Amino acid sequence: MREIKFRGKNVDNDEWMYGFLTKCQNRIWENGQSSQDGYKMQIISHEMPIGVWDVISETVGQYTGLKDKNGVEIYEGDIVRILYTDWGSKPESDPRTLHQYLNDISYIAKVVFERNSWMVSIFGEKYKEWYFDGITPGKHGFIEVIGNIHSNPELLK
Template sequence: MREIKFRAWDKTNKRSIDLKNSAIDPLSGEIIGAHDPDEFYLFDSCDYDLMQYTSLKDKNGKEIYEGDIVNGAGEYCVEKKPVIWSRSGWYAGYEDKEKTNITSLCALDDIEVIGNIYENPEYINNQ
C-alpha cells in the first residue's frame, strides 16, 4: 500500500508546510486539519493549498509532491513541468480544455525536483 501524506502551501505566510497526522471529515472525506512538528493547522479557509505525495522519489531521493516542478528524461523529455493528477495517475505537464501535454511520471528516468509552482512560478510561466 502506498504512503498517503500531504504538504500544504500557506498562502498568507508564503511557505511550504510538511503535514503529519491529517484530520479527515468522516462525512465528506476532506482533510480539515493537520499538524507539523510545531503547529496544528485548520483548513477551514482558502489560505492553504494541499499537495499530495505521489509515492515517488526523484533521482536524489527527494519525495515528489503534486505541484512540484520536475525535469526528466526517458521516452519523452520533460523540462520544467509541474506535477499534476490526471484521471488515472501522476503526470508531469499541463492539462486544460485547449490542450493536453502530459507525460506519466513512471515513464521518466532521472527525474529531478527543481522547485514548485508556488516558490518558482517563473519556471512554468514561460511555457
C-alpha cells in the first residue's frame, strides 16, 4: 500500500510540517489571517507525539511515494535535478569530471501532479515552454531534491 502524506509550512514559524492533511471550512487563524478560499489547512502528525499545525495552504504538497538518490522523500513542489538514462557518453577530450558532466547535462525541474500522474515540469534551453516528463529517471539516471518552489524559487530561473 502506498503511503499518503503531506507537508506544509507552519503559519507561525515557516517550518515544514509533515503528516495527514485536513481542510476546515470558514476558519480564521489566531493571527487573524484566513486562506483565500475560506479554508484552513492543517497537518496532523502521524508520529508520536501527535500534533496539529495550521499551515499555509499555498505551500501544501503531497508525497509522491518516491525518494531521490540520497533517500530524501520527493514532494509536490520540490525542485529536482533529474538525469534520464538517454544521456550520451562523455567525450575523452572533455575536461570536466564525470560528476560535473552529468550535472551539466541534467535538467532542473519542479515536481507536479499533471495528467493524473506525478511528473516533472522542465524549462530550459532545450524547450521553449514548460515541458512535462515522467518523474522516474530510468535505470542509469538519477533524481535529486535540491530545493522547493516555496523556499528556493530562484533555482528555477
